[in-house]
Amino acid sequence: MNPNGQNAETRDGCAAKLDVCGLDLYYADFQALKNIDFRLARHEVAALIGPSGCGKSTFIRVLNRMNDLIPSCRVSGKVMLDGEDIYGAMDVTELRSRVGMVFQKPNPFAMSVFDNVAYGKRMRGLRDKRQLAEVVEVSLTKAALWDEVKDRLKKSALSLSGGQQQRLCIARSIAMQPEIILMDEPTSALDPIATGRIEELIGELKKDYSIIIVTHAMHQASRVSDRTAFFLLGELIEFGDTREVFTNPVDKRTEDYISGRFG
Amino acid sequence: MKKRVFLDGLLYGIMALSLCGVIAVLGYILVYIFRQAAGSLSFGFIFRSAREGGILPMVVTTLYVVVVSIAISLPVGIGTAVFLTEYSGNSSLVRILRVAIETLAGIPSIIYGLFGLLMFCRFLGFGQSIIAGAFTLSIMILPVIIRTTEEALKSVPVSFREGSLSLGTTKSQTIFHVVLPSALGGIVTSAILAIGRVVGESAPVLLTVGLSRNIPRTVFESGRTLTIHLYYLTNEAVNPDDFGIAFATAGTLVMVVVAINTLTKILTRKFKNSQGDAS
Ligand SMILES: Nc1ncnc2c1ncn2[C@@H]1O[C@H](COP(=O)(O)OP(=O)(O)OP(=O)(O)O)[C@@H](O)[C@H]1O
Ligand SMILES: [Mg+2]
Numbered sequence: 203m204n205p206n207g208q209n210a211e212t213r214d215g216c217a218a219k220l221d222v223c224g225l226d227l228y229y230a231d232f233q234a235l236k237n238i239d240f241r242l243a244r245h246e247v248a249a250l251i252g253p254s255g256c257g258k259s260t261f262i263r264v265l266n267r268m269n270d271l272i273p274s275c276r277v278s279g280k281v282m283l284d285g286e287d288i289y290g291a292m293d294v295t296e297l298r299s300r301v302g303m304v305f306q307k308p309n310p311f312a313m314s315v316f317d318n319v320a321y322g323k324r325m326r327g328l329r330d331k332r333q334l335a336e337v338v339e340v341s342l343t344k345a346a347l348w349d350e351v352k353d354r355l356k357k358s359a360l361s362l363s364g365g366q367q368q369r370l371c372i373a374r375s376i377a378m379q380p381e382i383i384l385m386d387e388p389t390s391a392l393d394p395i396a397t398g399r400i401e402e403l404i405g406e407l408k409k410d411y412s413i414i415i416v417t418h419a420m421h422q423a424s425r426v427s428d429r430t431a432f433f434l435l436g437e438l439i440e441f442g443d444t445r446e447v448f449t450n451p452v453d454k455r456t457e458d459y460i461s462g463r464f465g
Numbered sequence: 466m467k468k469r470v471f472l473d474g475l476l477y478g479i480m481a482l483s484l485c486g487v488i489a490v491l492g493y494i495l496v497y498i499f500r501q502a503a504g505s506l507s508f509g510f511i512f513r514s515a516r517e518g519g520i521l522p523m524v525v526t527t528l529y530v531v532v533v534s535i536a537i538s539l540p541v542g543i544g545t546a547v548f549l550t551e552y553s554g555n556s557s558l559v560r561i562l563r564v565a566i567e568t569l570a571g572i573p574s575i576i577y578g579l580f581g582l583l584m585f586c587r588f589l590g591f592g593q594s595i596i597a598g599a600f601t602l603s604i605m606i607l608p609v610i611i612r613t614t615e616e617a618l619k620s621v622p623v624s625f626r627e628g629s630l631s632l633g634t635t636k637s638q639t640i641f642h643v644v645l646p647s648a649l650g651g652i653v654t655s656a657i658l659a660i661g662r663v664v665g666e667s668a669p670v671l672l673t674v675g676l677s678r679n680i681p682r683t684v685f686e687s688g689r690t691l692t693i694h695l696y697y698l699t700n701e702a703v704n705p706d707d708f709g710i711a712f713a714t715a716g717t718l719v720m721v722v723v724a725i726n727t728l729t730k731i732l733t734r735k736f737k738n739s740q741g742d743a744s
Contacts, residue, residue, distance in 0.1 A: 295635055298633035
């Protein structure tokens with residue numbers, strides 16, 4: 203049922219799901235990312251932490267080429283998804299359907315709940331009503347939202363609460379059956395209860411997807427992630443097992459940041 | 466402290482007064498028109514031909530002119546606005562184009578009339594006809610439609626576009642399925658403004674559509690819009706009865722405009738509901 207399962211099997215020969223190598227990124231003259239090396243394994247959750255403006259959002263926006271929208275932005279280095287260069291021959295719409303994204307502020311479209319989730323598949327040419335309904339139900343279930351909205355699929359998505367909207371956005375990207383989900387501070391606009399639900403959800407989603415989550419909350423990083431990356435001024439300072447990074451960081455700057463001495 | 470509270474109250478008072486003033490003037494005009502029209506305005510007046518003392522031909526001509534000019538200018542205007550905001554970037558050519566559009570918006574309508582007369586009536590051989598007038602008026606209202614649509618498109622949050630693109634949709638899919646529907650409110654406003662201008666225009670219409678009092682059967686015939694008719698009635702009015710008829714025509718004109726705008730709004734709401742928008 204889930205084509206990702208198939209992909210995972212046929213492509214298992216490849217070591218990493220995602221492999222970033224020597225990545226530099228410039229906004230006009232300003233270098234926002236400096237020589238980044240980053241690897242993500244299958245079914246792994248990586249947390250990105252670091253002070254404001256250090257390039258976390260910029261980095262994950264490289265991974266689905268959302269930075270293409272910014273004219274001044276230039277990228278060099280290699281970003282390989284399953285061994286394929288995403289800046290090479292790969293079609294950008296294809297890339298984005300394989301690497302989904304959830305934004306800081308929930309941004310459901312001004313459409314019904316159903317249409318929001320079905321949107322991506324429809325745009326990819328799926329017209330069959332039964333299949334669409336199935337995609338919507340499966341995605342909403344995986345996003346832990348189905349029970350709350352199953353009676354109001356026709357209602358506007360904008361009438362949902364903030365937390366529900368964010369889970370809807372997660373469902374919307376799950377519907378594309380992506381391989382990686384990028385989340386940019388997905389809970390920063392939510393209350394603690396809604397945040398807790400999303401964190402639980404990440405634990406569930408990990409079974410099917412690789413996830414990269416940007417967060418400012420240390421405890422969130424330590425709760426949900428397997429590995430943690432610490433960014434500072436456009437550099438990837440440290441990237442290792444979450445427990446290691448938090449209890450026994452290699453770099454002094456990581457330790458300072460985690461213990462709240464700057465940032 | 467006292468002073469701030471006082472100032473606050475004063476400002477509130479001024480604003481409330483302005484609002485009352487606006488409502489009073491509008492209300493007075495409407496009441497005045499319909500009181501003056503009371504003796505002449507009737508169902509028969511609106512739906513009888515000119516020979517029977519009615520103004521049906523003018524109503525039909527007006528509707529024709531409005532529908533045809535909007536049908537021409539709305540797609541062209543929206544297309545231009547989408548291209549300018551979404552595709553063209555900010556090259557110097559585009560900046561020149563923007564200035565040109567703004568200039569077009571400021572040209573007096575009689576000049577459009579003159580152009581239309583020579584271009585559509587004479588050169589293209591349409592003669593004085595609804596289609597010639599509609600083309601002329603379309604060009605005249607294009608700048609309005611382009612500018613308001615551009616504003617509407619710009620006000621659609623970036624997050625909508627990003628949300629759509631991040632799902633692997635193409636740029637045009639994003640524009641047609643997310644951006645344009647979200648900008649619909651502003652686009653409808655632009656259409657309503659444009660309709661208002663078309664209905665109210667006299668000089669270019671007189672030059673291009675003409676004066677015929679027959680009910681036009683096709684858009685290639687000449688006709689007389691309500692506004693032109695009203696102009697002639699007022700010009701030629703001598704006794705109170707004539708003024709009654711002029712005011713009845715004015716009342717009809719007001720009702721036609723209100724009817725078109727209401728219909729536009731209803732259609733928009735229908736469309737939005739089919740999109741699942743809560744409103
Ligand atoms: N479109 C842009 N044009 C120019 N510079 C930019 C642009 N976007 C980001 N930057 C710069 O790049 C750097 C990294 O920004 P980025 O948004 O990636 O930081 P961040 O780590 O996500 O911060 P935050 O935690 O506040 O979200 C900042 O110095 C920022 O000013
Ligand atoms: Mg950020």
